[in-house]
Amino acid sequence: LSPVCVIGLGAMGYGAALSLLRAGFDVHGVDLRADLRQRFAEVGGKAMSNPAEGARGCQAVLIFVVNAAQTEAVLFASDGAVGVLADGSVVVACATIAPNDAVRIAATLAKRGLFMLDAPVSGGAAKAASGEMTVMAAGDDEAFEKAGPLLNAIAARVYRLGSKPGAGSRMKLINQHLAGIHLAAAAEAVALATCAGLDLRTVHDVISHSAGTSWMFQNRVAHLVNNDSSAGSAVDIFVKDLALVLDAANSWNFPAPLGAAAHQLFKAASARGLGRENDIAIVKLYPGGESAAATRSR
Amino acid sequence: LSPVCVIGLGAMGYGAALSLLRAGFDVHGVDLRADLRQRFAEVGGKAMSNPAEGARGCQAVLIFVVNAAQTEAVLFASDGAVGVLADGSVVVACATIAPNDAVRIAATLAKRGLFMLDAPVSGGAAKAASGEMTVMAAGDDEAFEKAGPLLNAIAARVYRLGSKPGAGSRMKLINQHLAGIHLAAAAEAVALATCAGLDLRTVHDVISHSAGTSWMFQNRVAHLVNNDSSAGSAVDIFVKDLALVLDAANSWNFPAPLGAAAHQLFKAASARGLGRENDIAIVKLYPGGESAAATRSR
Numbered sequence: 218l219s220p221v222c223v224i225g226l227g228a229m230g231y232g233a234a235l236s237l238l239r240a241g242f243d244v245h246g247v248d249l250r251a252d253l254r255q256r257f258a259e260v261g262g263k264a265m266s267n268p269a270e271g272a273r274g275c276q277a278v279l280i281f282v283v284n285a286a287q288t289e290a291v292l293f294a295s296d297g298a299v300g301v302l303a304d305g306s307v308v309v310a311c312a313t314i315a316p317n318d319a320v321r322i323a324a325t326l327a328k329r330g331l332f333m334l335d336a337p338v339s340g341g342a343a344k345a346a347s348g349e350m351t352v353m354a355a356g357d358d359e360a361f362e363k364a365g366p367l368l369n370a371i372a373a374r375v376y377r378l379g380s381k382p383g384a385g386s387r388m389k390l391i392n393q394h395l396a397g398i399h400l401a402a403a404a405e406a407v408a409l410a411t412c413a414g415l416d417l418r419t420v421h422d423v424i425s426h427s428a429g430t431s432w433m434f435q436n437r438v439a440h441l442v443n444n445d446s447s448a449g450s451a452v453d454i455f456v457k458d459l460a461l462v463l464d465a466a467n468s469w470n471f472p473a474p475l476g477a478a479a480h481q482l483f484k485a486a487s488a489r490g491l492g493r494e495n496d497i498a499i500v501k502l503y504p505g506g507e508s509a510a511a512t513r514s515r
Numbered sequence: 516l517s518p519v520c521v522i523g524l525g526a527m528g529y530g531a532a533l534s535l536l537r538a539g540f541d542v543h544g545v546d547l548r549a550d551l552r553q554r555f556a557e558v559g560g561k562a563m564s565n566p567a568e569g570a571r572g573c574q575a576v577l578i579f580v581v582n583a584a585q586t587e588a589v590l591f592a593s594d595g596a597v598g599v600l601a602d603g604s605v606v607v608a609c610a611t612i613a614p615n616d617a618v619r620i621a622a623t624l625a626k627r628g629l630f631m632l633d634a635p636v637s638g639g640a641a642k643a644a645s646g647e648m649t650v651m652a653a654g655d656d657e658a659f660e661k662a663g664p665l666l667n668a669i670a671a672r673v674y675r676l677g678s679k680p681g682a683g684s685r686m687k688l689i690n691q692h693l694a695g696i697h698l699a700a701a702a703e704a705v706a707l708a709t710c711a712g713l714d715l716r717t718v719h720d721v722i723s724h725s726a727g728t729s730w731m732f733q734n735r736v737a738h739l740v741n742n743d744s745s746a747g748s749a750v751d752i753f754v755k756d757l758a759l760v761l762d763a764a765n766s767w768n769f770p771a772p773l774g775a776a777a778h779q780l781f782k783a784a785s786a787r788g789l790g791r792e793n794d795i796a797i798v799k800l801y802p803g804g805e806s807a808a809a810t811r812s813r
Contacts, residue, residue, distance in 0.1 A: 395727030429693030431729035
């Protein structure tokens, strides 16, 4: 199966590529950003800027870009990976995308004789780097068979959600619905705690050991109090992901008041110019939030 | 310090009383409900229905009732505990109450020569029963000293939040703010997952190992899928607790859109007649929620 191509070397893609290197694969890493290519080259990867170049000679491509448009571009554009992939190769689509997009992309790939796994991931940058992501995957048995050694290298858990692409992306939307609400709730809670005169380090410790805890609270409030900048992605990622959640909910006539409220908060933060900041920057929407956000520099 | 009195033998109070028995204390357990008294007597406790009777001969009283009004009643009513407590005894106030109420009750007790710990707890029924609660406590050094052996018996972690009553209750409100939002988010997510055609047992497993997880999600969705009726309290508890959170936030001119949205959902569930059901019953507000709530009986 070697070489294998990883497209997108952000936090999750870089972690996956690193895990594949560690497992002994020859890894082609593709990214438009020179700084991300350099980081990858420094740990022994082959870094490239063009999907077709990266996919040449590979029977498997893992895609860790931001959305469906980018996923389709790196596959189907004039310099896309699909043009150079041999029949029967497998595409592992790991971006958070709409379930309908996953279904459509899989169908297009199938027409070209390629397999696809609809395989979004979760777990954060640290688990990605240690090869312990969670993968929520759906696709043909053949796709699972071909991608198996790769998934084992990057993931602690691979959930098989059936043979139909779309199920992986639907599960990922449930995860993002919760993650987005929990992140906004963590911001609201730490700002409230600041107004209540409580010390944030103590709040992080107490809540982490109480019924009010969440993965997001533990991870992102640690970011605030310990200056752990490895945690978190950007505010705009949740603007995008919660929009996907609400689009899907709308298509099922499902009212999601909490998901919608969290989405409004991320959009408000983005409108304030915080879109590219770490996602916990939405705490700055709240009274006491600027102070809470500055905890780490004290 | 033996005997010691525990007033309120619901999930948390019963767990505390059990832990104290296990630690070798002679425990007087007080509750108005005969079934709860009987459960406590069956495990070797002395069960009583009257606070003054329960507190007689004790130098320490732990209070696990529902709110501030009940806390004041069991202390200061004509058959209240305060009338029989010797000077220098300690009252450990564990109910979720408004910070201002904690301050006022502590001042009243101080005038009578009694110490108070403002000491709300968290962790759920299972941790209470195993003596592993989390205690968020504030009060005089003397209060901590007198209550120390009791807290060690009931808690895995005792956080000392300073000498001024009110800080424990403020921390507990931060916990309830998050717990309430996470619980409502879990309900919204499992109903959404049901509409998405996902299997709830799989959703529980996947999300529990992903960034979207929370203590509430793990605990209450387990209740849905495993028929674990020991998890959770009543819908009306969160109607009450989120009202305390929002009252405090209002007093600080703090806007809490997510806390307020979650509160509205619990109130909607209560208005629908679900107030005394397990708190995860708010899932029934959502399309697919009745089906999700029935998972355990399938």
